[in-house]
Amino acid sequence: MTSERHRQAALAAMPFLFVALWSTGFIGAKFGLPHAEPFTFLFVRCVLTLALLVPLILLLRADWPQGPRLWGHIAVSGLLVHGAYLGGVFYGIYQGMPAGLTALLVGLQPLLTAALAGPLLNERLGKAQWLGLVLGLAGIALVLGGKLDPGETLFQGFGIGALASVLVALAGISLGTLYQKRFCTGMPLLSGTVVQYLATSALVGLGALVFETREIEWSPTFMLTLGWLVLVLSISAILLLMALIRRGEASRVASLFYLVPPVTALEAWWLFDERLPPLSLLGMAIAIAGVVLVVRGRAAGARRP
Template sequence: MRSHLASDKKLSSLGLTAMPGVFVLLWSTGFIGAKFGLPYAEPFTFLFIRFVLTLLALIPLVGLMRIAWPSSLRLWGHIGISGLLVHGTYLGGVFYAIYLGMPAGLAALLVGLQPLLTAACAGPLLGERLSSRQWLGLLLGLIGISLVLGSKLDMGNSLFEGFGVGALLSVIAALLGISLGTLYQKRYCTSMPLLSGAVIQYIAAGALLGVGALLFETREVQWSTTFILTLGWLVLILSIAAILLLMALIKKGEASRVASLFYLVPPVTALQAWWLFDERLPLLGLAGMVVAIMGVIMVVKRPRKAAY
């Protein structure tokens, strides 16, 4: 009996340890999915369809698993606001910035500032304290992202060539959305049921993006095998599996530590792009990966307690 209990405890511990890595792997496929899907639909329309399909998958699951809904209208409101920020504003801002001409690499680099912004806000808003080692890790992560993405930019052109103020404002809105959404959820939504809470978040985000599609887009979609498969991946893997993992990580960890995981997304995305699209990564980019990973380790790893 004891051996079975020890084995189960070990498996549970391994599962918790693997959660951040699995999240990074899944989350990084979002940019790949956007690259596959955006040629067939405008950004708000694309995201609205994705959220509708996600809700069609999640709502029956909540009923079958008999998962409770949030216990108060106040909590419903907080969850809806977090959904507007984490899903609607973040994804809508990134997709629309790329649609307006901003290079995907530059958009990812600007959104990659999220851990610094989250860490800076976590102190006054949540009372979290970062050590000097963790601040150094955050700085290394930012440098690593800059090296990875900067190595892929065409330095012969102006960094802001090809897009206007609208694209820049869109990606800044995305950065603020994911940063404030992470903090808001940590402060006000820690007691929410994960699956039913996700449904509320997607309803709020879908409503926002649906209005955006009505006001700013033609809502025309070119249905193809590639688009359908991309939608399937984004719905099942990104909108359900990865987001639930993110919520669980936020719930069990400090917001600044969870935010530091996003430093690993650009390097992993670059590896996937190399595999899928034969995009070569220069030595400078490889060095950036190493620096980013070092930064994440410095932020996430808890200091050992002294034995007395």
Template sequence: MPAGLAALLVGLQPLLTAAFAGPLLGEQLSWRQWLGLGLGLIGISLVLGSKLEVGESLFDGFGISALLCVTAALMGISLGTLYQKRYCTSMPLLSGAVIQYLAAGALLGIGALLFESRQVEWSSTFILTLGWLVLILSIAAILLLMALIKKGEASRVASLFYLVPPVTALQAWWLFDERLPLLGLMGMLVAITGVVMAIRR
């Protein structure tokens, strides 16, 4: 599945989380927050528009299994956010993160033993990339997410995910000289406006 299409589908997460947050957590969103969530989705659609590589058919180049995997990711992060908010707000951040990573590591370790070669070609690029994934994304970002869920409403925290595509597009423009079309810039402004509307009290 093209990365842009996968990102757009997972971009439904704030809306899905907000929809479930009402019945599961008792969170009530105002019309302004719903409008903000809708604007956020429109904004990331504009940002990702140039990266969508859908052919004549929706399933050109990938099968239903790819769609099922992306749907599982969408449901996992949405339901995980709600579960974290409902049952884990009293859990200490550091020890809670360690327990979650040990559980995930055990499951993925079994998968690696069964399906992977486990051969690594060490290089400076690999080490720097691995360091970024472990230290920044897996530790710092997840601890920040858990802290935000602990302090705020799940629907407001989820709306911040709409900032990921605009920030990624800016990083790609700055680091890799990727073009930043006018439509993408407009999408960034729409997404940021939507997030502001969704998180303001």
């Protein structure tokens, strides 16, 4: 009886554990980027992740995607979901955007995905979802308004380039999610992730080759951060997600993703003393409320016959 209670408690905690792990990706970028340029950092991370995932697939005898067409679609989704997303996030933080604000901006992915799902997937938005979109935009306007700087950088600590790169990340994860939903329905999760990381490695490797010096300071901080991002984010979080999907918990994970921005903001405040002014904190709360409305509206729509 006790062991069954422990098992149920562990299952109930798994979605929260996944979200907690996911939030540390932004913190890892903040820790590691002083020691390596963003595309170089991501290339090393992708190569190490592949070096661990490929033997794991062989050990588990997992299936590979069937046919070159599916491989191509998975590669495109990887360029969007991982390449544009991670590249934009890392470059934005590298340019000085706070980790908490970065997490909030890319955390608007359900809002942008819902807005694009209509014209791309013929999905209709309900009244609650439209309200969520308006709240999300209003919240972001307040957050950025609270960070405005009359100086040359436009915002406190970062400029328009950082904002643009994070918006590229937001567009990448949103379009990639829709593309994957439409064209990658037969994708095996583990081996499909390998194909996505292969495409991402080519993209960020090219970026490092063309735009960066490719110099790395192999400090203990960088190596520990890299190990965390590879083992905990790129491997453990994906395996945890697989376990949740098998147990039918994927929708619960999606509904908890709106907790990532405030958790990241708390972590960034504790570790780096990143502070948001009251206006930005109010905007964060409003934006998160908008995301909640959109996510719950999509979940209700999925359940409706």
